[in-house]
Amino acid sequence: xxxxxxxxxxxxxxxxxxxxxxxxxxxxxxxxxxxxxxxxxxxxxxxxxxxxxxxxxxxxxxxxxxxxxxxxxxxxxxxxxxxxxxxxxxxxxxxxxxxxxxxxxxxxxxxxxxxxxxxxxxxxxxxxxxxxxxxxxxxxxxxxxxxxxxxxxxxxxxxxxxxxxxxxxxxxxxxxxxxxxxxxxxxxxxxxxxxxxxxxxxxxxxxxxxxxxxxxxxxxxxxxxxxxxxxxxxxxxxxxxxxxxxxxxxxxxxxxxxxxxxxxxxxx
Amino acid sequence: xxxxxxxxxxxxxxxxxxxxxxxxxxxxxxxxxxxxxxxxxxxxxxxxxxxxxxxxxxxxxxxxxxxxxxxxxxxxxxxxxxxxxxxxxxxxxxxxxxxxxxxxxxxxxxxxxxxxxxxxxxxxxxxxxxxxxxxxxxxxxxxxxxxxxxxxxxxxxxxxxxxxxxxxxxxxxxxxxxxxxxxxxxxxxxxxxxxxxxxxxxxxxxxxxxxxxxxxxxxxxxxxxxxxxxxxxxxxxxxxxxxxxxxxxxxxxxxxxxxxxxxxxxxxxxxxxxxxxxxxxxxxxxx
Numbered sequence: 001x002x003x004x005x006x007x008x009x010x011x012x013x014x015x016x017x018x019x020x021x022x023x024x025x026x027x028x029x030x031x032x033x034x035x036x037x038x039x040x041x042x043x044x045x046x047x048x049x050x051x052x053x054x055x056x057x058x059x060x061x062x063x064x065x066x067x068x069x070x071x072x073x074x075x076x077x078x079x080x081x082x083x084x085x086x087x088x089x090x091x092x093x094x095x096x097x098x099x100x101x102x103x104x105x106x107x108x109x110x111x112x113x114x115x116x117x118x119x120x121x122x123x124x125x126x127x128x129x130x131x132x133x134x135x136x137x138x139x140x141x142x143x144x145x146x147x148x149x150x151x152x153x154x155x156x157x158x159x160x161x162x163x164x165x166x167x168x169x170x171x172x173x174x175x176x177x178x179x180x181x182x183x184x185x186x187x188x189x190x191x192x193x194x195x196x197x198x199x200x201x202x203x204x205x206x207x208x209x210x211x212x213x214x215x216x217x218x219x220x221x222x223x224x225x226x227x228x229x230x231x232x233x234x235x236x237x238x239x240x241x242x243x244x245x246x247x248x249x250x251x252x253x254x255x256x257x258x259x260x261x262x263x264x265x266x267x268x
Numbered sequence: 269x270x271x272x273x274x275x276x277x278x279x280x281x282x283x284x285x286x287x288x289x290x291x292x293x294x295x296x297x298x299x300x301x302x303x304x305x306x307x308x309x310x311x312x313x314x315x316x317x318x319x320x321x322x323x324x325x326x327x328x329x330x331x332x333x334x335x336x337x338x339x340x341x342x343x344x345x346x347x348x349x350x351x352x353x354x355x356x357x358x359x360x361x362x363x364x365x366x367x368x369x370x371x372x373x374x375x376x377x378x379x380x381x382x383x384x385x386x387x388x389x390x391x392x393x394x395x396x397x398x399x400x401x402x403x404x405x406x407x408x409x410x411x412x413x414x415x416x417x418x419x420x421x422x423x424x425x426x427x428x429x430x431x432x433x434x435x436x437x438x439x440x441x442x443x444x445x446x447x448x449x450x451x452x453x454x455x456x457x458x459x460x461x462x463x464x465x466x467x468x469x470x471x472x473x474x475x476x477x478x479x480x481x482x483x484x485x486x487x488x489x490x491x492x493x494x495x496x497x498x499x500x501x502x503x504x505x506x507x508x509x510x511x512x513x514x515x516x517x518x519x520x521x522x523x524x525x526x527x528x529x530x531x532x533x534x535x536x537x538x539x540x541x542x543x544x545x546x547x548x549x550x551x552x553x554x555x
Contacts, residue, residue, distance in 0.1 A: 052381070052382075055381075055385075059360070059362040059381075059398055060363065060366070060381070061359070061362070061363045076375075077377060078375050078377075081366075081367060082370055082371065085367065142354025142356060142357075143354045143356065143367075143368070144354065145318060145353065145354065146348070146416065149316045149318050149343060149350075150368065150371035150372050150373075151340045151341075151344045151371075151373050152371045152372075152373065153340070260336050263336065264317060264319065264320050265313075265319045265320065
């Protein structure tokens with residue numbers, strides 16, 4: 001070697017004070033020169049940190065689409081993980097929602113003017129109900145018992161997941177709404193308010209039954225009410241909307257009052 | 269005492285799973301023995317705060333699990349291995365434990381990952397951290413389930429049949445690990461393996477038909493069968509239970525006929541005397 005690095009230059013390198021060209025030159029030289037390598041101060045902490053970063057890259061699995069989207073939108077990584085793990089947010093569920101909407105929209109548009117748009121209005125509010133059924137509970141979550149025994153508030157967990165399910169299913173339904181040939185008197189809110197009411201009722205019932213059972217009850221109840229009502233006027237009129245709001249309020253209050261029932265089985 | 273169970277009752281329909289169970293637990297390992305359907309899992313689920321008793325009182329670290337805020341605090345200090353822990357089969361070992369660490373409020377990513385590595389190392393699963401759960405054997409999954417129960421170094425470990433499905437070597441490793449951990453915490457484990465009780469438990473509770481039939485030392489349980497275990501050359505008619513050994517003789521437990529060779533009783537013999545008597549509707553042995 002015809003030249004060596006002096007200590008002040010090495011210090012500037014370690015502090016990140018050298019430009020890229022000078023730093024590369026220094027690195028190439030220290031690879032070859034033992035004398036200059038001895039000037040490099042070694043901080044074991046840096047190696048440890050680097051190693052942990054490498055271990056993370058190897059050990060931590062690739063996050064799913066929804067989890068990454070949640071993280072990018074500012075949701076903390078631990079919350080994104082527990083929300084995204086809901087079966088209701090897996091690709092299969094999202095695909096099923098889209099398929100149902102495609103069929104409902106197709107059925108509604110196949111015979112415009114004959115009130116067939118109502119098929120869409122019947123189906124759309126049930127999508128978040130199905131999502132809630134798949135968001136929580138021992139039938140859909142293999143680690144449900146471990147979730148219950150953990151300090152995380154199961155009520156809050158269900159709320160996060162229900163909110164995510166609502167966003168996905170209502171968002172998807174909203175995309176299809178413009179192609180449904182509904183009269184101008186029937187707006188977006190016509191099915192959104194019933195959807196909220198049915199979802200909150202499912203959540204309230206889930207404090208007593210498994211969410212899948214609660215959603216079955218709600219679906220059956222909805223069909224029993226809505227199908228006969230289709231023949232006798234507009235089931236999405238102002239009166240029905242007011243009733244939906246009332247149901248949503250009562251179910252919401254019950255859901256909150258019974259919040260502890262999600263955290264422990266057999267709670268009186 | 270760190271755990272107190274007082275007159276706890278739990279019914280499923282008309283069947284009493286727990287019928288007035290009372291005991292206290294302190295530091296060390298307490299084993300829970302009992303036949304199938306005796307109420308062991310129900311009792312452990314109550315202690316793990318996932319199931320509320322119908323009647324009676326539980327107190328864990330001086331806290332009442334009926335009160336939501338105190339229950340949360342108990343759960344922060346609890347490690348629970350259920351009888352059938354569910355797994356996300358497509359997760360790797362690391363991701364599964366990482367997810368459960370999130371549920372246990374390990375929020376900081378870097379600290380959490382270090383904690384995950386720690387419990388995987390404790391259970392000998394470091395080299396499996398990137399293996400998908402669906403590719404693990406039953407014994408490996410049991411270790412993974414045990415690993416999650418150790419997250420956060422809990423003060424109370426509630427383990428439901430932790431050695432089920434483990435091969436002998438893994439069982440020995442489990443015993444080693446649990447005895448080490450029990451030095452400064454409460455360990456309450458249910459098992460069907462009386463050898464595990466003999467090997468590691470300071471104390472054993474025998475549960476039968478929802479009631480605690482015995483609460484004492486493992487050697488005390490064995491003593492219940494003293495004078496009731498004997499060797500016989502012929503099939504012993506008066507025995508409660510017997511089996512033919514490799515040498516052709518019968519080892520029998522029950523009321524012995526005169527002039528037979530008596531044997532030193534084991535925990536298993538004491539357990540048979542206790543639970544067998546109850547099962548046959550006879551007067552149980554003195555507990």
